[in-house]
Amino acid sequence: MSVGENITEFKRRLNQTNCKLIAVSKTKPIELILDAYSAGQLDFGENKVQELREKPSQLPEDIRWHMIGHLQTNKVKYIAPFIYLIHAVDSLKLLAEINKQALKNDRIINCLLQVHIAEEEHKFGFDESGLQKLLSSPEFHSLLNIKISGLMGMATYTDDRDQIRSEFKTLKRIFDAIKGEHSAPNLEMKEISMGMSDDYPIAIEEGSTMIRVGSKIFGARNYTK
Numbered sequence: 001m002s003v004g005e006n007i008t009e010f011k012r013r014l015n016q017t018n019c020k021l022i023a024v025s026k027t028k029p030i031e032l033i034l035d036a037y038s039a040g041q042l043d044f045g046e047n048k049v050q051e052l053r054e055k056p057s058q059l060p061e062d063i064r065w066h067m068i069g070h071l072q073t074n075k076v077k078y079i080a081p082f083i084y085l086i087h088a089v090d091s092l093k094l095l096a097e098i099n100k101q102a103l104k105n106d107r108i109i110n111c112l113l114q115v116h117i118a119e120e121e122h123k124f125g126f127d128e129s130g131l132q133k134l135l136s137s138p139e140f141h142s143l144l145n146i147k148i149s150g151l152m153g154m155a156t157y158t159d160d161r162d163q164i165r166s167e168f169k170t171l172k173r174i175f176d177a178i179k180g181e182h183s184a185p186n187l188e189m190k191e192i193s194m195g196m197s198d199d200y201p202i203a204i205e206e207g208s209t210m211i212r213v214g215s216k217i218f219g220a221r222n223y224t225k
Contacts, residue, residue: 004039005031006217011040014211017172019204022066022193024214026051030058032218037063045087045212047065049075056082068152068193068212070124081105087152087193087212088114090124092134095143109145112152112193115174117167119156128174135182143186150191150209155199164199168206175207201214 001009010021025033035042037060046052047069056065064084071086073094079086080101089095089111102109113134116125126134132146134140134147153171155164171194180190195203195211203211 007036007039020210022212028218031172034075053078076101085113086154090114099143099145110149117153118168147195148187172207
């Protein structure tokens with residue numbers, strides 16, 4: 001199927017759910033992104049700041065750009081003027097820099113806190129106690145140009161579907177706990193970004209509100225970029 005047909009099919013599947021599709025357009029050419037946009041897709045995810053800096057000027061202004069990869073503090077300034085949602089905030093230092101750059105641009109930037117739910121050590125994110133500590137801290141409550149909209153997590157890369165489901169259940173449990181225990185002007189727990197091309201059906205069943213899908217829409221990833 002074409003990119004447009006893939007988008008249409010995903011939208012049909014998600015129609016009866018509370019879940020949104022983030023089309024992961026990293027390494028993909030402008031033409032394919034336009035194909036997805038023409039099929040009604042507005043939310044696109046990139047994992048490198050360089051691509052995020054280059055693509056918006058070549059594409060329609062109403063596209064909502066999501067930063068889904070690991071973000072370095074020294075690169076926040078490049079995306080602060082336009083970014084719609086930052087998915088993978090994994091430290092107070094990064095959150096403070098996002099707040100600083102949002103203030104410079106007279107914006108409030110929406111963010112998700114990344115939680116480490118996978119077995120792989122190389123994946124980033126807070127553990128549960130670190131998350132609770134952050135949200136209880138005076139430093140967090142002073143950051144008024146960011147808004148935490150929810151949590152993001154990546155399951156272990158494995159064929160064990162039970163393990164994947166267990167990890168997604170963990171993220172949903174942590175999300176519910178924070179929603180019930182914490183309140184702040186810069187906190188509005190409504191999004192759970194979990195699920196990618198290989199595990200998104202399980203993520204939806206476990207409460208995901210955003211799935212990040214690339215290869216099932218655009219085809220195999222170009223690893224040369």
